[in-house]
């Protein structure tokens with residue numbers, strides 16, 4: 001019997017983005033196309049080309065869906081953008097103290113106190129996906145997902 005798309009999605013929701021602990025690839029909006037029928041096909045959208053985790057993620061997806069013998073591949077047809085991060089994903093980022101991607105050209109609000117009086121600290125955060133900011137209000141540095 002073929003699985004339902006919901007079953008597949010709930011399994012995919014357990015595959016975490018290795019770059020951002022606690023956030024699944026579903027939260028990140030990385031599922032491009034999902035074909036559930038006699039075969040299970042998953043197209044994944046790479047979030048940031050600089051992130052070296054693509055192989056890891058694909059292997060985790062294959063592992064999570066092993067019983068369905070899925071065809072998992074990276075798709076570059078639809079460009080991923082930080083707007084694809086789901087509301088649940090944004091809430092989880094905030095819980096982790098990481099600001100969700102702000103709109104282009106505006107500084108992200110501080111995940112600790114909510115102030116928008118923030119400034120970039122460094123263009124390069126701990127990973128290529130993240131940037132460091134400083135909150136002038138609570139005087140704390142924090143990380144934000146780079147908008148893309």
Ligand SMILES: [Zn+2]
Pocket residue numbers: 110111112113114115135136137138139140
């Ligand atoms: Zn603050």
